[in-house]
Amino acid sequence: MDLDELYRLLRSSHVRATGIVDTLRDPLLVLGPDMTVISANPAFYRAFEASADETVGRSFTALGDGQWDIDELNQLLREVVPKSASIYDYEVTADFPHVGSKTMLITAQRVEHPDRHHRILLVSIVDATLRRRKEAEKDILIGEFDHRIKNLMSVTRALARQTSVKDRSAVEYRDDLISRLDALGRSLQIAAHRDTTSLTELTEQMIEPYRDGASRIEVVPGPQVPLLPTQAMSLGMVLHELATNALKYGALSGDGGQVSIGWTPEDDPDGMPMVRLHWNESGGPETAPPDSQGFGTKLIEVSMEHELGGQARLDFRPEGLRAELTFPQHG
Incomplete structure (x- = not known):
């Protein structure tokens, strides 16, 4: 029986309220015209861990x-009786004795005895x-999803717009x-289902497509460094650009040719924990600084500075590129 059914029954018969309210699953109070509690059902006592002595006869x-x-709630309740009106789902959020913080929906109806x-x-x-x-969790999830989709679309547009077309075929x-885009997908996949990932895992996953079975890329074992999802995405793209280059x-x-990758934790002059990642190439063709900055180099520098809050130093030595990436350590 819901409140509407109880209301109709009480208006059409002489059935005592005390016997009926006990059958309702939701907490229910019967109040007199002066807002004094006449009775309460067992569901009320269970929900609020209260006794009849603490409830019946009190305002x-x-x-x-x-x-x-609550002034607004009390005003509504006091208007219900004289005006024969109703209120539905008035929301109350408060810390209740014994049961803690709760959000309650109040529905009230006036009943006139036959x-x-x-x-x-x-x-x-x-x-x-x-x-x-x-509902709050759903709103947060939708907001986060919307935020991530917008970020992903922004990154995708930037990749499409800035990938060089000069002197290249379609x-x-x-x-x-x-x-x-594949590299972006790999970095997103690594960070998708967890709060953090490790630098070791990210590095291994991002360089895997570039390994040819000859162990030409060495990941020097280093300390465990946790990465936030945003860090993993940005650093993954940086590693992809270095590997592609x-x-x-x-x-x-x-x-x-050989590539050696390693990292060490250290503090900056202000005492902030940082990570210094080294990418060292050797045994390949002689290299020299490029005549102009390509998109790959630009992406590395922008990602390190603006997205990771760090810095990238690229040293194009004749024996091979030396890249030094520094960024704040979290966790």
Whole structure:
């Protein structure tokens, strides 16, 4: 039986309220015209861990530690009786004795006894704490999803717009863009289902496509460094650009070249924990600083500075590229 059914039954018969309210699953109070509690059902006592002595005969506003003493709510309840009106789902969020923080929905209806000499007020209380929590979590999830989609689209547009088309065929442009999108996908996949990932795992995953079975890329074992999802995405793209550059022009472009990757934690002059990652190439063709800054180099520097809050130093030595990446350590 819900509150509406109880309301109709009480208006059409002489059935005592005390016997019926006990059957309702939600907490319910029966109030007199002066807002004094006439009775409460077992569901009310269970929900608020209260006793009849603490409830019956007391003013509604004095129940608990005064959580129901809300001016707007009391005004609505006092208007219900004289105007024969109703209120539905008035929300109350408060810390209740014994049960903690709760969000309650209040529904109240005036009932006039068939003899027209007695009036009571039925106040139904529904615990909406879990529902509101789930709604809040859903809103956060939707907001986060929207934020991530916008960020992903921004990155994708930037990759498409800035991937060089100069002196290149459509096929070359396509292949280069797809390669970068694949790298973005790998870094997102690594960070997708966890709060943090490790620098070791990210490095191994990002360089895996560039390994040819000859152990030409060595990841020097280093300390465990946790990475936030945003760090993993940005650093993953940086590692991809370094590996792509090595494959096209550097140590991985011919036989015998080697790449060594390692990192060490350290503090900056202000005492902030940092990570210094080294990318060292050797054994490949002689290298020299490029005549102009390409998109790959620009992406590395921008990602390190603006997205990771760090710095990239690229030293194009004749024996091979030396890259030093520094960024703040989290966790």
